Amino acid sequence: MLVRPPLSVGPLKRSFSSSASLNKHVSHIGRTPIKYPPSVTLATSTTDLTITGPLGTTSVPLRPYMKIMNPKPDILAVTVDDAEIKEQRQMWGTTRTLIANAIQGMTEGFVVPLYLVGVGFRAAVEADTRAAAPDKRLQRINMKVGHSHNIIVPIPPHIKAETPIPTKIVLSCTDKHQLGLFAAKIREYRKPEPYKGKGIFVGDEMIRIKSVKKK
Numbered sequence: 001m002l003v004r005p006p007l008s009v010g011p012l013k014r015s016f017s018s019s020a021s022l023n024k025h026v027s028h029i030g031r032t033p034i035k036y037p038p039s040v041t042l043a044t045s046t047t048d049l050t051i052t053g054p055l056g057t058t059s060v061p062l063r064p065y066m067k068i069m070n071p072k073p074d075i076l077a078v079t080v081d082d083a084e085i086k087e088q089r090q091m092w093g094t095t096r097t098l099i100a101n102a103i104q105g106m107t108e109g110f111v112v113p114l115y116l117v118g119v120g121f122r123a124a125v126e127a128d129t130r131a132a133a134p135d136k137r138l139q140r141i142n143m144k145v146g147h148s149h150n151i152i153v154p155i156p157p158h159i160k161a162e163t164p165i166p167t168k169i170v171l172s173c174t175d176k177h178q179l180g181l182f183a184a185k186i187r188e189y190r191k192p193e194p195y196k197g198k199g200i201f202v203g204d205e206m207i208r209i210k211s212v213k214k215k
Contacts, residue, residue, distance in 0.1 A: 026089075028093075034077075040103055049099060054106070066095055101177075106174060112172075112203055116200055118146055121145050122166035125139055125142075127140075138155070153185070158173060
């Protein structure tokens, strides 16, 4: 017969705190100040922030609770009325990122390279002769990416494209969002496949090559 020894019950220890923990919610991205060069001019209104630089002018919409301050001549700070409100806390970081991207776009611009990987894959930038508009400056990208026909992609007026070599397309634009959308559109015509590694790669994109199972 097995007999269990009595359990030793000690005093229960609980920790109590007389003061509640006060952790104020902040946005680590939103509270980071933005440094901009002297060539950038900022104009704030009740609805948006206008940014003017060497490459053009753009604006970033502002919610009513967003506040723009200049603690120093070359420093921009973004704040909100109440960071405890979830919407304000979310838009705090988002607005700060949009402003930083707009400043970079109006001063340096954004560049995205695309690489065509595959036997016979090539691309060329040429005049868009099919365009209905009389503007002769419109261009298009003519690609051979393994289909039975060439892929023709019209280039939007706000995006610049060039092909330094037949297997590389370089896109540049002052708007990071629009540039990413156009690069993704080109990639859709030949997504990278995981068996032979062929396709259109955006930037430093990499894929894991799968091994083919042999019967």
